[in-house]
Amino acid sequence: MKQDLPKTFSELKLIEPLKQALIEAGYTHPTPIQAEAIPSLLAGHDLLGCAQTGTGKTAAFALPILHRLVETNNKALPRHTRVLVLTPTRELAIQVHESFATYGKNLKLKYAVVFGGVGQSPQVKALSGGVDVLVATPGRLMDLIDQGFIKLTGLEVFVLDEADRMLDMGFIHDIKKILKFLPAKRHNLFFSATMPPVIEKLAQTILVKPVRIEVTPVSSTAELITQYVMFVDRENKRVLLNHILTDQNMKRVIVFSRTKHGANKIADFLEKNGIISEAIHGNKSQSARQRALENFKSGKTRVLIATDIAARGIDVDEITHVINYDLPNESESYVHRIGRTARAGASGVAISFCDSEEKAFLKEIEKLIGKSIQVVKDQPYHSEKVVEARLMSASKAKALIDGENTLKTRNPHRRNPRNNQRSVKNSSPKKQHANKGNS
DSSP states (O other): OGGGSOSSGGGSOOOHHHHHHHHHTTOOSOOHHHHHHHHHHHTTOOEEEEOOTTSSHHHHHHHHHHHHHHHHOOOOOTTBEEEEEEOSSHHHHHHHHHHHHHHTTTSOOOEEEEOSSSOSHHHHHHHHTOEEEEEEOHHHHHHHHHTTSOBOTTOOEEEEOOHHHHHHTTOHHHHHHHHTTSOSSOEEEEEESOOOHHHHHHHHHHOSSOEEEEOSOTTOOOTTEEEEEEEOOGGGHHHHHHHHTTOTTOOSEEEEOSSHHHHHHHHHHHHHTTOOEEEEOTTSOHHHHHHHHHHHHHTSOSEEEEOHHHHTTOOOSOOOEEEESSOOSSHHHHHHHHTTSSOTTOOEEEEEEEOTTTHHHHHHHHHHHTSOOEEOOOSTTOOHHHHHSOOOOHHHHHHHHHHHHHHHHHOTTSOOHHHHHHHHHOOSHHHHHHHGGGO
């Protein structure tokens, strides 16, 4: 079947205004998910897509949806929308909305985006006359539904994007509430990078005889990404980061932090050392997050420090390096993170810092991706102590780290509880002194 897939966008049976917009945007060859999904969606099938960010899935659903809207030629009633796209984050909602506007710029259609963290008045005004496509985050959408500013009874197409991240962020209950407002007869599209049982069950309640498309399984990382790991004592991570960022070949870099507090501290440290960087996370205002993202896209900011949730909506080409300052305790998050580089056929580099506790996470990651990550010893902060440290279980490592982060949030000046544990066990002054630097 795949050998018969269209090799160029001109082969797809899309209306001419869409083809012209694609030409103007420089699109010529569809990605695998676009080549598989677009014909199925044009034929009216529900779709279950297992695909990560960066595979081209937004165009895979936006193009056939726009085609359908023009072909059916219905008119949205005031405070109604013909299409609803649900996304987990504000950043992703904005980018999906921009994609619809770009692909549909030659069409006489109305697009709107709603999300929390900003005043709702402009959003309410945009919806008042009715829109053809609404991109929304679940929380703000429920607020607007409850206030009567948007109705979904005339919906033609429903898209649930990044369902697994919705689950991670606790939005599943909101989604189930929203589903009750949708008409029974509609076209459904469901996308998720991973398919745990709870997501499969949700998909079954939404989709009707769907076509299933799987592109780039989560366990496979991009072939063009060169991966390295650096063993380093935790107290030396910041100076190691500063050291490697002196390499001017690192032109556009995302650094992943486990916590919002940690992201801020990294950004402050780099700024003091003359490296232009900004942090992006859930505690930042929407305007601050958008400004940081635009500065990163334009090249004003060379280094973006992000948490996993905030980074989910970052879709920026030409990211040369991804640095895992903190290794994620969920192996699949590692794959999502490093997938921010090596996009659109470019190569990329992923560097992970690993301290003693994080060795447990490294083992799980290597198991998922099916290979060992190359160790870089030729760096000034390489730690044989970490190399030789006893491997604990991933659950124990997570509990230790989570406990420490909770204490740091409550009292930033409190000593590391892991070191307190060790100092009790190792009562000699020499050992206590050795552990003192981890605070």
